[in-house]
Amino acid sequence: MDQSSLILIHNASQLLTLAGGPQRGQRLGELNLIQDGAVAIAEGKVLATGRSAAMLARYPEASTFDAQGHVVLPGLVDPHTHLVWAGDRANEFEMRLQGRSYLEIMAAGGGIVSTVNATRAASAEDLIEQTSERIWQAFRHGTTTAEVKTGYGLELSTELKQLDVILALNARGPASLVPTFLGAHAIPAEYADRPDAYVDLVCEGMLPEVKKWWRARTQRQPLPFVDVFCEEGAFDLAQSRRILETASALGFPLKIHADEFKNLGGAALAASLGAASADHLVRTSDADIEVLANSNTVAVALPATPFGLNEPDYTPAQKIIAANGLLALASDTNPGTAWGESMQFILALACRKLGLTPAQAIAAATINAAAALNLADRIGSLEPNKQADLLILNVSDYRQLGYRFGTNLVSYVVKQGRIYPVT
Ligand code: NIG
Ligand code: FE
Numbered sequence: 001m002d003q004s005s006l007i008l009i010h011n012a013s014q015l016l017t018l019a020g021g022p023q024r025g026q027r028l029g030e031l032n033l034i035q036d037g038a039v040a041i042a043e044g045k046v047l048a049t050g051r052s053a054a055m056l057a058r059y060p061e062a063s064t065f066d067a068q069g070h071v072v073l074p075g076l077v078d079p080h081t082h083l084v085w086a087g088d089r090a091n092e093f094e095m096r097l098q099g100r101s102y103l104e105i106m107a108a109g110g111g112i113v114s115t116v117n118a119t120r121a122a123s124a125e126d127l128i129e130q131t132s133e134r135i136w137q138a139f140r141h142g143t144t145t146a147e148v149k150t151g152y153g154l155e156l157s158t159e160l161k162q163l164d165v166i167l168a169l170n171a172r173g174p175a176s177l178v179p180t181f182l183g184a185h186a187i188p189a190e191y192a193d194r195p196d197a198y199v200d201l202v203c204e205g206m207l208p209e210v211k212k213w214w215r216a217r218t219q220r221q222p223l224p225f226v227d228v229f230c231e232e233g234a235f236d237l238a239q240s241r242r243i244l245e246t247a248s249a250l251g252f253p254l255k256i257h258a259d260e261f262k263n264l265g266g267a268a269l270a271a272s273l274g275a276a277s278a279d280h281l282v283r284t285s286d287a288d289i290e291v292l293a294n295s296n297t298v299a300v301a302l303p304a305t306p307f308g309l310n311e312p313d314y315t316p317a318q319k320i321i322a323a324n325g326l327l328a329l330a331s332d333t334n335p336g337t338a339w340g341e342s343m344q345f346i347l348a349l350a351c352r353k354l355g356l357t358p359a360q361a362i363a364a365a366t367i368n369a370a371a372a373l374n375l376a377d378r379i380g381s382l383e384p385n386k387q388a389d390l391l392i393l394n395v396s397d398y399r400q401l402g403y404r405f406g407t408n409l410v411s412y413v414v415k416q417g418r419i420y421p422v423t
Pocket of ligand 2: 080081082257332334
């Protein structure tokens with residue numbers, strides 16, 4: 001074959017391939033590490049991986065890129081973010097430091113609804129510019145694919161504006177964005193005294209319209225995910241079920257915010273509906289962990305959320321692993337509970353607060369995170385034919401990920417074969 005368009009990244013102290021598919025239970029943390037490794041890239045995809053010496057001999061004509069004895073691993077996948085918003089909530093952060101709780105602030109008309117007001121008022125161009133900065137931050141810290149939710153519109157036109165922004169930013173790059181419609185993120189102020197009427201609107205008005213709009217806007221792209229915030233003060237279990245069942249009947253793949261503050265049973269609901277993931281899971285009961293672990297629904301832990309809220313309890317990751325579940329990690333980046341774009345910090349939190357080893361945290365933020373987006377066949381590991389999304393770190397031992405925090409360990413991000421230096 002013509003090797004002139006090949007790129008061979010070689011001399012990686014440790015090439016973490018994460019080969020072998022999503023990792024359940026005790027399998028979590030299988031890095032499939034190649035010492036002194038190399039990865040060959042052609043047309044934006046991984047062609048092969050192996051030892052550097054063998055790969056240099058096999059592809060003598062390739063352009064080479066020397067990883068200089070540093071770690072190379074798949075790009076991080078962030079399967080839960082709310083990156084599209086306007087404004088900030090620094091005032092609420094201060095209120096919480098003075099003793100008010102997140103749910104109290106939300107019940108008093110602040111919280112999600114205050115970001116809704118700012119997002120409704122912002123133009124699409126403004127949202128694109130504000131969000132693009134956050135995406136670049138995430139990308140420089142190693143996120144090559146991020147899921148992004150709507151949910152700061154809570155009316156059809158603003159929800160569609162958010163979806164449009166996600167599509168525009170996916171086309172602009174550098175990261176790939178996976179869209180989720182979260183029209184059921186909160187009860188909007190205008191429906192505060194008749195929440196069921198808002199559920200009717202989501203089911204009968206928004207979901208069919210979103211589908212129609214999506215088909216016209218994107219032609220062949222698969223439908224976005226549909227997500228619900230199943231929580232006291234947001235949507236109860238029956239309302240969540242109705243929304244997700246309606247979405248499923250229309251052909252949307254599903255996600256859920258479950259058990260962040262109270263256990264309403266959302267995790268088991270997600271498993272019973274075949275959702276791609278159930279996220280948060282701080283208050284999930286042992287029985288629901290069993291149900292989840294016996295399904296293909298990925299359990300997504302968001303340790304930046306309790307950290308951001310300064311709350312003591314985290315997702316019981318060890319129970320999920322012991323029950324043979326599929327565990328992934330995400331940032332939950334949003335202006336209310338967790339404004340932090342760096343997945344490296346999520347790994348550091350997961351090692352301390354969820355008891356994961358660095359290897360487990362890396363698997364949870366790559367191949368298992370890809371599974372939470374139904375994309376484990378395309379991203380999340382370095383295997384032939386998968387997207388060439390990878391990171392070259394400035395350290396030689398992968399355990400520095402998780403161990404260190406607050407500084408960026410990424411030197412280069414490679415996105416579909418294109419190399420971006422991180423300065
Ligand atoms: O995942 N829980 C709901 N959504 C976000 C918070 C959004 C906000 O406060 O603006 C979360 O934590
Ligand atoms: Fe969230």
